[in-house]
Amino acid sequence: MLMRQDRTDAATSEALHFAQSMLDGSSTAFYEVDGRYNLQRFLLSGVPEPFHRQYVEGMGEFDPQHPRHAGGLVVARLSRTMSSRRPDEMARYRAFVDQCGIVDMMDFFFRRDDQIVAGMSVGWSKDARIPDGVEVIAQKIHQYLQFNLVGRPAGSEDGQRYGLTSREMDVVRLLCCGRTNREIGEGLKIGQATVKTHLIHIFEKLGVETRSAVVALMARPN
Template sequence: MAFSEVRKREFIDETFRLLSGTLGASRLVFYSVDDNNNLHNFVCSRVPSEFLKIYIREMHAHDPLHVRQIEHEQNPVVKMTDARRYAPESEVALYRQFLDVFKVSNTIELIFQRDRQIYAGISVMWTADDSMPTDEQFHLADTLHPYIAFNLKEVLPTPKAVVTQKANALLHLTQREAEVARLLCCGRTNADIAQCLGIGLATVKTHLIHIFDKAGVDNRAALVSRMMQFG
Protein backbone atom coordinates (compact mmCIF):
# COMPACT_ATOMS: atom_id res chain seq x y z
CA MET A 1 0.00 0.00 0.00
CA ALA A 2 1.37 3.42 -0.96
CA PHE A 3 2.39 5.75 1.86
CA SER A 4 -0.32 8.25 0.90
CA GLU A 5 -2.96 5.51 1.21
CA VAL A 6 -1.60 4.52 4.63
CA ARG A 7 -1.82 8.14 5.79
CA LYS A 8 -5.36 8.40 4.44
CA ARG A 9 -6.50 5.23 6.22
CA GLU A 10 -4.84 6.26 9.48
CA PHE A 11 -6.55 9.65 9.31
CA ILE A 12 -9.95 8.09 8.59
CA ASP A 13 -9.54 5.65 11.49
CA GLU A 14 -8.57 8.50 13.83
CA THR A 15 -11.54 10.56 12.62
CA PHE A 16 -13.89 7.62 13.17
CA ARG A 17 -12.63 7.26 16.75
CA LEU A 18 -13.07 10.99 17.34
CA LEU A 19 -16.61 11.11 15.97
CA SER A 20 -17.70 7.88 17.61
CA GLY A 21 -16.33 8.96 20.98
CA THR A 22 -17.74 12.49 20.97
CA LEU A 23 -21.05 11.87 19.20
CA GLY A 24 -21.86 8.43 20.59
CA ALA A 25 -22.55 6.97 17.13
CA SER A 26 -21.51 3.38 16.48
CA ARG A 27 -21.55 3.27 12.67
CA LEU A 28 -19.57 5.50 10.32
CA VAL A 29 -18.85 5.58 6.59
CA PHE A 30 -16.26 7.68 4.79
CA TYR A 31 -16.63 8.12 1.03
CA SER A 32 -15.06 10.05 -1.82
CA VAL A 33 -17.13 11.93 -4.40
CA ASP A 34 -16.27 12.19 -8.10
CA ASP A 35 -16.97 15.07 -10.48
CA ASN A 36 -20.41 13.64 -11.29
CA ASN A 37 -21.41 13.42 -7.61
CA ASN A 38 -21.04 9.63 -7.52
CA LEU A 39 -19.87 8.13 -4.23
CA HIS A 40 -16.93 5.70 -4.23
CA ASN A 41 -13.99 4.43 -2.14
CA PHE A 42 -16.16 3.63 0.87
CA VAL A 43 -14.45 3.00 4.22
CA CYS A 44 -16.78 1.63 6.89
CA SER A 45 -16.73 1.18 10.64
CA ARG A 46 -19.15 -1.37 12.12
CA VAL A 47 -21.49 -1.09 9.14
CA PRO A 48 -23.11 -4.37 8.00
CA SER A 49 -21.80 -5.40 4.59
CA GLU A 50 -25.37 -6.01 3.39
CA PHE A 51 -26.27 -2.40 4.23
CA LEU A 52 -23.52 -1.08 1.96
CA LYS A 53 -24.35 -3.54 -0.83
CA ILE A 54 -28.01 -2.50 -0.90
CA TYR A 55 -27.11 1.18 -0.64
CA ILE A 56 -24.73 1.02 -3.61
CA ARG A 57 -27.07 -1.15 -5.67
CA GLU A 58 -30.28 0.82 -5.23
CA MET A 59 -30.87 2.90 -2.11
CA HIS A 60 -28.39 5.65 -2.95
CA ALA A 61 -30.99 6.87 -5.45
CA HIS A 62 -33.47 7.42 -2.60
CA ASP A 63 -31.07 8.89 -0.03
CA PRO A 64 -32.36 12.39 0.83
CA LEU A 65 -28.90 13.35 2.11
CA HIS A 66 -27.01 12.11 -0.96
CA VAL A 67 -24.62 14.77 -2.25
CA ARG A 68 -26.79 15.25 -5.34
CA GLN A 69 -29.60 16.40 -3.07
CA ILE A 70 -27.56 18.60 -0.76
CA GLU A 71 -24.81 19.98 -3.02
CA HIS A 72 -26.16 23.54 -2.67
CA GLU A 73 -26.63 23.33 1.10
CA GLN A 74 -24.55 25.95 2.91
CA ASN A 75 -24.24 24.03 6.17
CA PRO A 76 -21.55 21.32 5.86
CA VAL A 77 -23.28 19.18 8.50
CA VAL A 78 -26.69 17.94 7.36
CA LYS A 79 -29.23 16.09 9.53
CA MET A 80 -31.66 13.35 8.56
CA THR A 81 -34.24 15.18 10.65
CA ASP A 82 -34.14 17.90 7.96
CA ALA A 83 -34.50 15.39 5.10
CA ARG A 84 -37.80 16.85 3.88
CA ARG A 85 -35.92 19.99 2.85
CA TYR A 86 -34.00 17.99 0.26
CA ALA A 87 -36.35 15.26 -1.02
CA PRO A 88 -40.07 14.45 -1.38
CA GLU A 89 -41.83 12.87 1.58
CA SER A 90 -42.24 9.59 -0.33
CA GLU A 91 -38.48 9.30 -0.87
CA VAL A 92 -37.75 10.18 2.75
CA ALA A 93 -40.22 7.55 3.97
CA LEU A 94 -38.74 4.88 1.68
CA TYR A 95 -35.21 5.64 2.85
CA ARG A 96 -36.25 5.62 6.51
CA GLN A 97 -37.70 2.14 5.99
CA PHE A 98 -34.31 1.04 4.68
CA LEU A 99 -32.59 2.53 7.74
CA ASP A 100 -35.10 0.84 10.05
CA VAL A 101 -34.28 -2.58 8.59
CA PHE A 102 -30.70 -2.10 9.76
CA LYS A 103 -31.73 -0.52 13.09
CA VAL A 104 -30.40 2.95 12.19
CA SER A 105 -32.35 5.48 14.23
CA ASN A 106 -30.66 8.71 13.09
CA THR A 107 -27.91 9.93 10.80
CA ILE A 108 -26.02 13.06 9.76
CA GLU A 109 -23.67 13.80 6.88
CA LEU A 110 -20.42 15.74 7.18
CA ILE A 111 -19.68 17.19 3.75
CA PHE A 112 -16.25 18.38 2.59
CA GLN A 113 -15.68 20.74 -0.33
CA ARG A 114 -12.73 21.81 -2.44
CA ASP A 115 -13.18 24.74 -4.82
CA ARG A 116 -16.92 24.75 -4.05
CA GLN A 117 -17.34 21.12 -5.08
CA ILE A 118 -18.01 18.23 -2.71
CA TYR A 119 -15.15 15.74 -2.84
CA ALA A 120 -15.75 13.65 0.30
CA GLY A 121 -18.19 12.98 3.09
CA ILE A 122 -18.74 11.05 6.29
CA SER A 123 -22.01 9.42 7.28
CA VAL A 124 -22.51 9.23 11.04
CA MET A 125 -25.19 6.73 12.07
CA TRP A 126 -26.80 6.07 15.42
CA THR A 127 -28.41 2.67 15.92
CA ALA A 128 -31.15 1.51 18.26
CA ASP A 129 -28.40 0.38 20.65
CA ASP A 130 -26.89 3.88 20.85
CA SER A 131 -28.19 6.73 22.96
CA MET A 132 -30.25 9.18 20.93
CA PRO A 133 -28.09 12.14 19.81
CA THR A 134 -28.65 15.41 21.62
CA ASP A 135 -28.56 19.00 20.37
CA GLU A 136 -25.21 19.31 22.14
CA GLN A 137 -23.80 16.45 20.07
CA PHE A 138 -25.11 17.98 16.85
CA HIS A 139 -23.37 21.20 17.87
CA LEU A 140 -20.18 19.20 18.50
CA ALA A 141 -20.39 17.86 14.94
CA ASP A 142 -20.57 21.45 13.66
CA THR A 143 -17.57 22.36 15.82
CA LEU A 144 -15.46 19.38 14.74
CA HIS A 145 -16.14 19.78 11.02
CA PRO A 146 -13.60 22.59 10.31
CA TYR A 147 -10.85 20.62 12.07
CA ILE A 148 -11.59 17.47 10.07
CA ALA A 149 -11.94 19.44 6.82
CA PHE A 150 -8.57 21.16 7.25
CA ASN A 151 -6.70 17.92 7.89
CA LEU A 152 -8.56 15.96 5.22
CA LYS A 153 -7.29 18.31 2.51
CA GLU A 154 -3.75 17.52 3.62
CA VAL A 155 -4.37 13.77 3.45
CA LEU A 156 -6.58 13.46 0.37
CA PRO A 157 -4.79 14.77 -2.75
CA THR A 158 -6.49 16.85 -5.39
CA PRO A 159 -8.24 14.52 -7.88
CA LYS A 160 -6.41 14.02 -11.18
CA ALA A 161 -9.34 15.49 -13.12
CA VAL A 162 -9.08 18.75 -11.17
CA VAL A 163 -5.32 18.86 -11.68
CA THR A 164 -5.77 18.33 -15.41
CA GLN A 165 -8.45 21.01 -15.68
CA LYS A 166 -6.25 23.53 -13.89
CA ALA A 167 -3.24 22.63 -16.03
CA ASN A 168 -5.23 23.01 -19.25
CA ALA A 169 -6.38 26.48 -18.21
CA LEU A 170 -2.96 27.71 -17.06
CA LEU A 171 -1.20 26.39 -20.16
CA HIS A 172 -3.92 27.84 -22.41
CA LEU A 173 -4.48 24.54 -24.21
CA THR A 174 -7.23 24.35 -26.80
CA GLN A 175 -9.92 21.70 -26.32
CA ARG A 176 -8.22 19.37 -28.82
CA GLU A 177 -4.79 19.96 -27.29
CA ALA A 178 -6.25 19.17 -23.87
CA GLU A 179 -7.64 15.87 -25.20
CA VAL A 180 -4.26 14.97 -26.70
CA ALA A 181 -2.45 15.90 -23.46
CA ARG A 182 -4.88 13.82 -21.38
CA LEU A 183 -4.34 10.73 -23.50
CA LEU A 184 -0.59 11.26 -23.50
CA CYS A 185 -0.57 11.47 -19.70
CA CYS A 186 -2.47 8.15 -19.63
CA GLY A 187 0.45 6.54 -21.47
CA ARG A 188 -1.12 6.38 -24.94
CA THR A 189 1.16 6.33 -28.00
CA ASN A 190 0.79 8.78 -30.87
CA ALA A 191 -0.96 6.05 -32.88
CA ASP A 192 -3.35 5.36 -29.97
CA ILE A 193 -4.18 9.07 -29.69
CA ALA A 194 -4.82 9.34 -33.42
CA GLN A 195 -7.18 6.36 -33.30
CA CYS A 196 -9.00 7.54 -30.15
CA LEU A 197 -9.61 11.04 -31.52
CA GLY A 198 -10.15 10.06 -35.15
CA ILE A 199 -7.37 12.28 -36.46
CA GLY A 200 -4.22 11.71 -38.48
CA LEU A 201 -0.85 10.85 -36.97
CA ALA A 202 0.67 14.02 -38.43
CA THR A 203 -2.06 16.07 -36.71
CA VAL A 204 -1.23 14.43 -33.38
CA LYS A 205 2.43 15.34 -33.81
CA THR A 206 1.49 18.94 -34.62
CA HIS A 207 -0.66 19.15 -31.48
CA LEU A 208 2.23 17.75 -29.41
CA ILE A 209 4.60 20.39 -30.75
CA HIS A 210 2.15 23.11 -29.65
CA ILE A 211 1.55 21.46 -26.26
CA PHE A 212 5.26 21.04 -25.54
CA ASP A 213 5.86 24.65 -26.55
CA LYS A 214 3.12 25.99 -24.26
CA ALA A 215 4.30 23.82 -21.36
CA GLY A 216 7.96 24.72 -21.90
CA VAL A 217 9.05 21.07 -22.17
CA ASP A 218 10.53 18.89 -24.89
CA ASN A 219 9.38 15.34 -24.12
CA ARG A 220 6.47 13.28 -22.79
CA ALA A 221 7.87 12.59 -19.32
CA ALA A 222 8.53 16.28 -18.78
CA LEU A 223 4.97 17.13 -19.86
CA VAL A 224 3.45 14.66 -17.39
CA SER A 225 5.62 16.12 -14.62
CA ARG A 226 4.63 19.65 -15.64
CA MET A 227 0.92 18.80 -15.65
CA MET A 228 1.11 17.30 -12.15
CA GLN A 229 2.77 20.44 -10.77
CA PHE A 230 -0.64 22.12 -10.92
CA GLY A 231 -2.07 19.83 -8.21
Protein backbone atom coordinates in the same frame (compact mmCIF):
# COMPACT_ATOMS: atom_id res chain seq x y z
CA MET B 1 -13.78 -2.51 13.55
CA LEU B 2 -13.15 -1.53 9.94
CA MET B 3 -15.30 -3.67 7.67
CA ARG B 4 -14.31 -2.57 4.19
CA GLN B 5 -11.30 -0.60 3.06
CA ASP B 6 -11.19 0.86 -0.42
CA ARG B 7 -9.27 3.72 1.17
CA THR B 8 -6.69 2.72 3.74
CA ASP B 9 -4.59 5.68 4.89
CA ALA B 10 -4.13 6.04 8.65
CA ALA B 11 -5.26 9.69 8.76
CA THR B 12 -8.70 8.78 7.39
CA SER B 13 -9.07 5.92 9.87
CA GLU B 14 -8.18 8.22 12.76
CA ALA B 15 -10.66 10.88 11.63
CA LEU B 16 -13.34 8.22 11.27
CA HIS B 17 -12.87 6.98 14.82
CA PHE B 18 -12.67 10.55 16.15
CA ALA B 19 -16.05 11.48 14.67
CA GLN B 20 -17.64 8.24 15.84
CA SER B 21 -16.40 8.70 19.40
CA MET B 22 -17.32 12.41 19.59
CA LEU B 23 -20.88 11.68 18.47
CA ASP B 24 -21.27 8.33 20.26
CA GLY B 25 -22.11 6.79 16.90
CA SER B 26 -22.66 3.11 16.22
CA SER B 27 -21.18 3.27 12.73
CA THR B 28 -19.23 5.59 10.45
CA ALA B 29 -18.64 5.71 6.71
CA PHE B 30 -16.18 7.90 4.82
CA TYR B 31 -16.30 8.24 1.04
CA GLU B 32 -14.90 10.36 -1.76
CA VAL B 33 -17.13 12.18 -4.25
CA ASP B 34 -16.22 12.59 -7.91
CA GLY B 35 -17.26 15.41 -10.25
CA ARG B 36 -20.55 13.66 -11.05
CA TYR B 37 -21.42 13.09 -7.39
CA ASN B 38 -20.64 9.39 -7.51
CA LEU B 39 -19.51 7.98 -4.16
CA GLN B 40 -16.32 5.90 -4.16
CA ARG B 41 -13.34 4.68 -2.10
CA PHE B 42 -15.32 3.90 1.05
CA LEU B 43 -13.85 3.30 4.49
CA LEU B 44 -16.41 1.80 6.85
CA SER B 45 -16.54 1.22 10.59
CA GLY B 46 -19.44 -0.71 12.10
CA VAL B 47 -21.68 -0.22 9.05
CA PRO B 48 -24.06 -3.17 8.56
CA GLU B 49 -22.96 -4.97 5.39
CA PRO B 50 -26.55 -5.25 4.04
CA PHE B 51 -26.95 -1.49 4.43
CA HIS B 52 -23.77 -0.65 2.54
CA ARG B 53 -24.40 -3.20 -0.21
CA GLN B 54 -27.99 -2.07 -0.85
CA TYR B 55 -27.00 1.59 -0.61
CA VAL B 56 -24.37 1.39 -3.35
CA GLU B 57 -26.58 -0.89 -5.46
CA GLY B 58 -29.37 1.67 -5.70
CA MET B 59 -30.83 2.85 -2.40
CA GLY B 60 -28.46 5.83 -2.38
CA GLU B 61 -30.66 7.28 -5.12
CA PHE B 62 -33.36 7.84 -2.49
CA ASP B 63 -31.05 9.27 0.19
CA PRO B 64 -32.19 12.86 0.93
CA GLN B 65 -28.68 13.59 2.29
CA HIS B 66 -26.75 12.35 -0.71
CA PRO B 67 -24.05 14.96 -1.58
CA ARG B 68 -25.96 15.97 -4.72
CA HIS B 69 -28.69 17.33 -2.41
CA ALA B 70 -26.39 19.04 0.10
CA GLY B 71 -26.41 22.53 -1.40
CA GLY B 72 -24.42 24.77 0.94
CA LEU B 73 -24.79 22.55 4.01
CA VAL B 74 -21.74 21.38 5.93
CA VAL B 75 -23.65 18.94 8.16
CA ALA B 76 -27.15 17.48 8.04
CA ARG B 77 -29.17 15.23 10.35
CA LEU B 78 -31.36 12.63 8.67
CA SER B 79 -34.30 12.86 11.11
CA ARG B 80 -34.60 16.60 10.46
CA THR B 81 -34.07 16.30 6.72
CA MET B 82 -36.74 13.62 6.38
CA SER B 83 -39.24 15.51 8.54
CA SER B 84 -39.02 18.45 6.11
CA ARG B 85 -40.00 16.22 3.14
CA ARG B 86 -43.35 14.71 2.24
CA PRO B 87 -43.85 11.33 3.97
CA ASP B 88 -44.60 9.58 0.67
CA GLU B 89 -41.27 10.81 -0.74
CA MET B 90 -39.33 9.39 2.20
CA ALA B 91 -41.28 6.15 2.79
CA ARG B 92 -38.91 3.91 0.80
CA TYR B 93 -35.73 5.29 2.35
CA ARG B 94 -37.23 5.32 5.83
CA ALA B 95 -38.17 1.64 5.45
CA PHE B 96 -34.64 0.91 4.25
CA VAL B 97 -32.84 2.48 7.23
CA ASP B 98 -35.38 0.96 9.65
CA GLN B 99 -34.75 -2.47 8.15
CA CYS B 100 -31.02 -2.03 8.82
CA GLY B 101 -31.61 -0.97 12.43
CA ILE B 102 -30.54 2.66 11.97
CA VAL B 103 -32.56 5.29 13.85
CA ASP B 104 -30.71 8.45 12.74
CA MET B 105 -27.64 9.64 10.84
CA MET B 106 -25.45 12.74 10.72
CA ASP B 107 -23.76 13.57 7.42
CA PHE B 108 -20.69 15.77 6.94
CA PHE B 109 -19.80 17.34 3.58
CA PHE B 110 -16.22 18.32 2.79
CA ARG B 111 -15.34 20.75 0.00
CA ARG B 112 -12.52 22.11 -2.09
CA ASP B 113 -13.23 25.30 -4.05
CA ASP B 114 -16.95 24.99 -3.21
CA GLN B 115 -17.10 21.48 -4.72
CA ILE B 116 -17.95 18.53 -2.44
CA VAL B 117 -15.06 16.09 -2.74
CA ALA B 118 -15.74 13.81 0.23
CA GLY B 119 -18.28 13.06 2.92
CA MET B 120 -18.79 11.17 6.15
CA SER B 121 -21.88 9.60 7.70
CA VAL B 122 -22.22 8.78 11.40
CA GLY B 123 -25.13 6.49 12.23
CA TRP B 124 -26.91 5.49 15.42
CA SER B 125 -28.49 2.10 15.98
CA LYS B 126 -31.56 1.48 18.13
CA ASP B 127 -29.37 0.81 21.19
CA ALA B 128 -27.25 3.96 20.82
CA ARG B 129 -27.57 7.15 22.86
CA ILE B 130 -27.58 10.23 20.67
CA PRO B 131 -25.78 13.01 22.62
CA ASP B 132 -27.62 16.19 23.56
CA GLY B 133 -26.64 18.99 21.21
CA VAL B 134 -25.28 16.54 18.65
CA GLU B 135 -25.77 19.00 15.78
CA VAL B 136 -23.76 21.67 17.60
CA ILE B 137 -20.97 19.16 18.22
CA ALA B 138 -21.01 18.18 14.55
CA GLN B 139 -20.73 21.81 13.44
CA LYS B 140 -17.77 22.34 15.78
CA ILE B 141 -15.76 19.34 14.60
CA HIS B 142 -16.55 19.75 10.89
CA GLN B 143 -13.66 22.12 10.13
CA TYR B 144 -11.18 19.88 11.94
CA LEU B 145 -12.39 16.83 10.04
CA GLN B 146 -12.34 18.65 6.71
CA PHE B 147 -8.76 19.82 7.20
CA ASN B 148 -7.56 16.34 8.16
CA LEU B 149 -9.49 14.53 5.44
CA VAL B 150 -9.17 16.77 2.40
CA GLY B 151 -6.77 19.49 3.57
CA ARG B 152 -5.76 22.30 1.28
CA PRO B 153 -5.37 21.23 -2.35
CA ALA B 154 -1.86 21.41 -3.71
CA GLY B 155 -1.82 24.20 -6.28
CA SER B 156 0.48 25.51 -9.00
CA GLU B 157 2.07 27.92 -6.52
CA ASP B 158 3.32 24.91 -4.55
CA GLY B 159 4.99 23.53 -7.64
CA GLN B 160 6.70 26.83 -8.33
CA ARG B 161 7.80 27.23 -4.71
CA TYR B 162 9.44 23.81 -4.51
CA GLY B 163 10.57 23.45 -8.11
CA LEU B 164 8.20 20.56 -8.85
CA THR B 165 7.36 19.66 -12.43
CA SER B 166 3.74 19.49 -13.58
CA ARG B 167 3.89 15.67 -13.53
CA GLU B 168 5.35 15.68 -10.03
CA MET B 169 2.47 17.92 -8.95
CA ASP B 170 0.02 15.41 -10.44
CA VAL B 171 1.63 12.76 -8.26
CA VAL B 172 1.52 15.03 -5.20
CA ARG B 173 -2.20 15.76 -5.66
CA LEU B 174 -3.05 12.07 -5.86
CA LEU B 175 -0.76 11.27 -2.94
CA CYS B 176 -2.57 13.91 -0.84
CA CYS B 177 -5.86 12.15 -1.68
CA GLY B 178 -4.54 8.97 -0.08
CA ARG B 179 -3.80 7.11 -3.32
CA THR B 180 -1.38 4.18 -3.31
CA ASN B 181 1.48 3.92 -5.81
CA ARG B 182 -0.59 1.52 -7.89
CA GLU B 183 -3.57 3.88 -7.91
CA ILE B 184 -1.36 6.85 -8.81
CA GLY B 185 0.10 4.86 -11.68
CA GLU B 186 -3.32 3.84 -12.94
CA GLY B 187 -4.65 7.38 -12.64
CA LEU B 188 -1.73 8.91 -14.53
CA LYS B 189 -1.25 5.97 -16.94
CA ILE B 190 2.34 5.40 -15.84
CA GLY B 191 4.15 2.40 -14.34
CA GLN B 192 4.73 1.95 -10.62
CA ALA B 193 8.48 2.20 -11.15
CA THR B 194 7.93 5.64 -12.68
CA VAL B 195 5.73 6.61 -9.73
CA LYS B 196 8.52 5.61 -7.32
CA THR B 197 11.02 7.69 -9.31
CA HIS B 198 8.73 10.71 -9.14
CA LEU B 199 8.34 10.21 -5.39
CA ILE B 200 12.11 10.09 -4.88
CA HIS B 201 12.45 13.42 -6.71
CA ILE B 202 9.51 14.93 -4.80
CA PHE B 203 10.97 13.89 -1.43
CA GLU B 204 14.34 15.38 -2.38
CA LYS B 205 12.86 18.70 -3.51
CA LEU B 206 10.59 19.03 -0.47
CA GLY B 207 13.27 17.89 1.95
CA VAL B 208 11.08 15.15 3.47
CA GLU B 209 11.35 11.40 3.86
CA THR B 210 7.75 10.13 4.06
CA ARG B 211 4.44 10.40 2.23
CA SER B 212 2.74 11.80 5.35
CA ALA B 213 5.33 14.59 5.48
CA VAL B 214 4.43 15.55 1.89
CA VAL B 215 0.75 15.72 2.86
CA ALA B 216 1.54 17.81 5.97
CA LEU B 217 3.70 20.22 3.95
CA MET B 218 1.05 20.68 1.25
CA ALA B 219 -1.61 21.30 3.92
CA ARG B 220 0.20 24.33 5.31
CA PRO B 221 -1.31 27.73 4.49
CA ASN B 222 0.60 29.76 1.90
